[in-house]
Amino acid sequence: DIQMTQSPASLSASLGETVTIECRASEDIYNGLAWYQQKPGKSPQLLIYNANSLHTGVPSRFSGSGSGTQYSLKINSLQSEDVASYFCQQYYDYPWTFGGGTKLELK
Amino acid sequence: EVQLVESGGGLVQPGRSLKLSCAASGFTFSDYNMAWVRQAPTKGLEWVASISYGGSNTHYGDSVKGRFTISRDNAKSTLYLQMDSLRSEDTATYYCARHSGLGYFDYWGQGVMVTVSS
Numbered sequence: 001d002i003q004m005t006q007s008p009a010s011l012s013a014s015l016g017e018t019v020t021i022e023c024r025a026s027e028d029i030y031n032g033l034a035w036y037q038q039k040p041g042k043s044p045q046l047l048i049y050n051a052n053s054l055h056t057g058v059p060s061r062f063s064g065s066g067s068g069t070q071y072s073l074k075i076n077s078l079q080s081e082d083v084a085s086y087f088c089q090q091y092y093d094y095p096w097t098f099g100g101g102t103k104l105e106l107k
Numbered sequence: 108e109v110q111l112v113e114s115g116g117g118l119v120q121p122g123r124s125l126k127l128s129c130a131a132s133g134f135t136f137s138d139y140n141m142a143w144v145r146q147a148p149t150k151g152l153e154w155v156a157s158i159s160y161g162g163s164n165t166h167y168g169d170s171v172k173g174r175f176t177i178s179r180d181n182a183k184s185t186l187y188l189q190m191d192s193l194r195s196e197d198t199a200t201y202y203c204a205r206h207s208g209l210g211y212f213d214y215w216g217q218g219v220m221v222t223v224s225s
Contacts, residue, residue: 001169046214050211095168095169098152098153098154
């Protein structure tokens, strides 16, 4: 199985700051990577797919990058509504697997 | 608007069975692959099972293979998850999700809680 290691596990940042979350795969996943946002008590929502494509309706302050085994999610100009947990997911190979998550809080 | 509404959760004893349903609307259900993803309390996400748009192809996570069965009724726009031989570690919120042909989940339901306990 492909293991997804996400870092950091938690993160505290100020409004307006730029935040970066990393995800490392145990083998090359050829950009088969998605990022999800999950607000407290809600279901996950797709942000990014194919490593760098923005899902419909997602604000442009979110962006994804990376290749091979290393990927990242960047949030520019952090807003209060971005407080949430973020998960990466690989879909290059079965079984599809998720990272452990990053909990983002406001400083 | 895409809507996915799960039902059928609840408290069940270890070893027993439970069947979840997911009613879909707002899109042509028979055109899309579908999946179940679960999340144990305060834990991360775990993909459970997927089914192709026509129902002929299914895939399962290792932890549920042989115990859970995913199915669909395209005439009713409904996805199912039959869960047999339930264990305490199956306790989780179960989400129904639509997924792309590639494998990312573009729409999710609100989730349904399943608690396995004696």
